[in-house]
Amino acid sequence: xxxxxxxxxxxxxxxxxxxxxxxxxxxxxxxxxxxxxxxxxxxxxxxxxxxxxxxxxxxxxxxxxxxxxxxxxxxxxxxxxxxxxxxxxxxxxxxxxxxxxxxxxxxxxxxxxxxxxxxxxxxxxxxxxxxxxxxxxxxxxxxxxxxxxxxxxxxxxxxxxxxxxxxxxxxxxxxxxxxxxxxxxxxxxxxxxxxxxxxxxxxxxxxxxxxxxxxxxxxxxxxxxxxxxxxxxxxxxxxxxxxxxxxxxxxxxxxxx
Amino acid sequence: xxxxxxxxxxxxxxxxxxxxxxxxxxxxxxxxxxxxxxxxxxxxxxxxxxxxxxxxxxxxxxxxxxxxxxxxxxxxxxxxxxxxxxxxxxxxxxxxxxxxxxxxxxxxxxxxxxxxxxxxxxxxxxxxxxxxxxxxxxxxxxxxxxxxxxxxxxxxxxxxxxxxxxxxxxxxxxxxxxxxxxxxxxxxxxxxxxxxxxxxxxxxxxxxxxxxxxxxxxxxxxxxxxxxxxxxxxxxxxxxxxxxxxxxxxxxxxxxx
Numbered sequence: 001x002x003x004x005x006x007x008x009x010x011x012x013x014x015x016x017x018x019x020x021x022x023x024x025x026x027x028x029x030x031x032x033x034x035x036x037x038x039x040x041x042x043x044x045x046x047x048x049x050x051x052x053x054x055x056x057x058x059x060x061x062x063x064x065x066x067x068x069x070x071x072x073x074x075x076x077x078x079x080x081x082x083x084x085x086x087x088x089x090x091x092x093x094x095x096x097x098x099x100x101x102x103x104x105x106x107x108x109x110x111x112x113x114x115x116x117x118x119x120x121x122x123x124x125x126x127x128x129x130x131x132x133x134x135x136x137x138x139x140x141x142x143x144x145x146x147x148x149x150x151x152x153x154x155x156x157x158x159x160x161x162x163x164x165x166x167x168x169x170x171x172x173x174x175x176x177x178x179x180x181x182x183x184x185x186x187x188x189x190x191x192x193x194x195x196x197x198x199x200x201x202x203x204x205x206x207x208x209x210x211x212x213x214x215x216x217x218x219x220x221x222x223x224x225x226x227x228x229x230x231x232x233x234x235x236x237x238x239x240x241x242x243x244x245x246x247x248x249x250x251x252x253x254x255x256x257x
Numbered sequence: 258x259x260x261x262x263x264x265x266x267x268x269x270x271x272x273x274x275x276x277x278x279x280x281x282x283x284x285x286x287x288x289x290x291x292x293x294x295x296x297x298x299x300x301x302x303x304x305x306x307x308x309x310x311x312x313x314x315x316x317x318x319x320x321x322x323x324x325x326x327x328x329x330x331x332x333x334x335x336x337x338x339x340x341x342x343x344x345x346x347x348x349x350x351x352x353x354x355x356x357x358x359x360x361x362x363x364x365x366x367x368x369x370x371x372x373x374x375x376x377x378x379x380x381x382x383x384x385x386x387x388x389x390x391x392x393x394x395x396x397x398x399x400x401x402x403x404x405x406x407x408x409x410x411x412x413x414x415x416x417x418x419x420x421x422x423x424x425x426x427x428x429x430x431x432x433x434x435x436x437x438x439x440x441x442x443x444x445x446x447x448x449x450x451x452x453x454x455x456x457x458x459x460x461x462x463x464x465x466x467x468x469x470x471x472x473x474x475x476x477x478x479x480x481x482x483x484x485x486x487x488x489x490x491x492x493x494x495x496x497x498x499x500x501x502x503x504x505x506x507x508x509x510x511x512x513x514x
Contacts, residue, residue, distance in 0.1 A: 006428075071490070072490070083490055085402075090402075091401075091402045091490075100427045100431070100433055100436070101427045101428050101429060102429070103429070104429070104431075140436075142490055143400070143439075143490060144348070144401055144483075144488060144490040145342075145347075145348045145482070145483055145488065145490075146409070146439060146442065146481055146482070146483055147419060147437065147439065147480065147481050147482070147483045148418075148419045148420075148437045148438055148439030148440075148442070148481065149436070149437060149438060149439060150438070150439045150442050150443055150446070151443070152403070161405075162404060162405045163405075165454050168455070169455070170357045170358045170454070170455055171263075171358050171455055171457060172358060172359070172360070172361070174357070174361075176357055176454060179357070179397075179406065179454045180404065180405045180406060181405055181406060181407070181449065181450075181454065182400075182403060182404065182405030182406060182407045183405075183450065185403065185405070185407050185446070186407055186408070186446040186447065186449055186450050187450065189407070189442070189443040189446035189447060190443065190446060190447030190450060192438065192443055193438075193440065193443050193444065193447060193466055193469075194465075194466075197422050197427070197433060197436045197438065198425070198426070198427055198428055200428060208451075209450055209451075212450075223404065224403055224404050224405065225402070225403070225404070226401075226402055226403055226404045231401060231402065233328070233329070233340055233348075233399055233400060233401040233402075
């Protein structure tokens, strides 16, 4: 989606996005949006609208303030790199504190409550245009075991963030026992491919997946956060090793496709 | 993409996919394919074509044979669940050995060399239709810290699997220091949203991302595998904790967007 201007603190993103979709479509009634469209919004512009800027000199303290748990930490010539779980439950380098596409001397914290912001955006766009859309707020993360980064959902409203296929049947008629698709994360990854990292396209529209659109109050991206006790992929970690491997777990760790 | 029949051992997937795109498009010359299209193919049909089936009774031994390193293991009433690094360098539950969408009594191993298969498919489709396409072979994985599964690339040919943006500039003109997009994984995730898990649509076509299409011999999905020494996200693991946090690392663990 073209036409999103540079965002500053206090901007109402419903109005900004509404103006952009109207300008792009020429349609003041619907903004060119259709029932079932899903908008993905880069967290960077949410942080800017919320005024989540801090001075770059205060970056390390900001990371500490956002941190709930340090997953890994390493000193190097330029300082300390920390992979941490932040207050949103997300495991990220530097707690998600970021300096790209920001004014000089400024770093940005992640949005305060991205699920709440997603609900606000979703409700605002649904009301403004009378269409049943969904909203995902995205951010970029590194991953264990894989090179490169990918986008995930850190906020969501009006969509089914997980598609729980357990109990449905495969092409052979046998029940799927463990398949739960991380829909919101896959929507984030999909639209990263068209939004890019240069900052010019912070909003994308996904059309054709209306079956994932849900009621405004459907569980948000917070429900994609897996807590330690049921995360078998985390069992290689120091905490789990010390605790033993005997916590309860769900079987969504497994796979089938 | 509709029209992919049930695959059996020995099927030539170039011929199968060619027949399906011709049937879908009605175009015997190009199969409706265009320069820059990227086809994603579910690993399940590659495994079937390669005859990678084993008896379900031999499942545990098959998992052991595919395993290079056990990341986590847990006994439960139905047996043992193992998260392992397999011979492809992929960290997966049950080494990727899978029983959904397979004949009764059969489990399927992952393809023998998915990058090589992707090159074969890519070369075959390029030659058959005279179009410059890319190919990604996908599989579904669980992830640490996140609920639900997402698709990643386990094989690739004819595309840039990583988009290394380090040295390019953001919207403010400042260099991006750490951004490397896992393009092939995001393509896999994107097309999982339209392929689904019921087995009916094992091939999808991505159009509009021609800038990611590359020469046939571009690095494959194996290059997305991050080895331990430079994986700071893995630093919470038992191995790293025992080894200390002092291995060399690259800074693609960090984020910016």
